[in-house]
Amino acid sequence: MSTDPFDAALDLLRRLNPKDTAVNVTRLCDLVPSLTEDLLESVDVPLAVKRDRKTGREFLCCDYNRDGDSWRSPWSNEFEPPLEDGETDSVMPSEKVRKMEIKANEAFDVYRELYFEGGISSVYFWDIDDGFAGCVLLKKSVSPSAKSSGSWDSIHVFEAQDRARRAHYKLTSTVILNLGSSSDNLGGMDLSGNMVRQVEQDMPVEDDSSHVANVGKLVEDMEGKMRNLLQEVYFGKAKDVVGDLRSIAPLSERNRDQAAHREMISGMSK
The missing domain is CATH 1.20.58.570 (F-actin capping protein, alpha/beta subunit, N-terminal domain)
Structure with missing residues (x-):
């Protein structure tokens, strides 16, 4: 085959x-x-x-x-x-869409400074049937020391279809995260990956400025949710794995706590 x-x-x-x-x-x-x-x-x-x-x-x-x-x-x-x-x-947006693109770049330049305190942002719009589409790009790279670095890249692609005083938005967001560090004693560590999420929502529209505000709200909400997922789920799981490999407290204390926990659960079930 x-x-x-x-x-x-x-x-x-x-x-x-x-x-x-x-x-x-x-x-x-x-x-x-x-x-x-x-x-x-x-x-x-x-x-x-x-x-x-x-x-x-x-x-x-x-x-x-x-x-x-x-x-x-x-x-x-x-x-x-x-x-x-x-x-x-x-590949060039129409005059109407270009005006919205300029406003969106100004808005996300402020957003970038508020949430990232640095980095680079770029917004691109283009025309489609029954509306317009675009992408919001955000990037920040840091190097706290010679042996550690990190980067955050977020790519938000959306379509906006005009309806009577409303618009239907479909947003696909991707976050690419790279974290790395190295030391003479432990060697190198690399934690890299990406996450993709989608959302669709109808929102009210009064004029072209409403589109910029709506897209900004969708991106802000999505980035907040994805950041929380990365911190709580992925980094939380990594922390659990490290905890299983090497406990901060002596293992005798940890085993005693686990035994007490199991005894309590058993008593509640009875």
């Missing part, structure tokens, strides 16, 4: 270290060039950073602002590096 090359590539990426996804995608594209477009559209990788030569501001790159080997800046609405044949209409 033959295996589809694209499915095989995705299956391989799922088995490799999430920290090296960007490098592995590039290698797969070099190995099988026919899969390049499908892989770039389907696989979420840590966001790359470019600088807008016109404004001097940094912006984030993804498949939604890409045209070949150039990326559109949300600040100047121009491509970096410039396209040889000029800007193509197929």
Whole structure:
């Protein structure tokens, strides 16, 4: 039975270290060039950073602002590096959508400073039938010391379909988290992975500014929920595993507490 090359590539990426996804995608594209477009559209990788030569501001790159080997800046609405044949209409938002894109970038620049205290944000909108779509990108990288580092990349892709005084929003959010540290005594530790969540919601709309506020609320709520999941579920589980490997209190005390707990549960059941 033959295996589809694209499915095989995705299956391989799922088995490799999430920290090296960007490098592995590039290698797969070099190995099988026919899969390049499908892989770039389907696989979420840590966001790359470019600088807008016109404004001097940094912006984030993804498949939604890409045209070949150039990326559109949300600040100047121009491509970096410039396209040889000029800007193509197929990837440029209409005037109405571009105005909303500018407002959204201003709003999420404030959001980024409030919640991340640094980092980079970029918002891109484009036209679709019966409405518009867009993506909100946020990235922050830190290196507290020479032997520890971390990065947070969030990619929020949405569609907004206009209805009578309301709009239907469909949001797909991805968070890519990379944490690493090393020491001479313990060696290296790498904690990397991603999380994907979706939500659909109808919200009231009075004018174009309402869309920016609605998208901002959806992204804010989703990021809060995903951060809590990462902290409570994933890091909580890692803490439990470490606790099972090496207890802070002597094992004799821990075993005594567990025995008392089991005795109490047994007494309650009777």
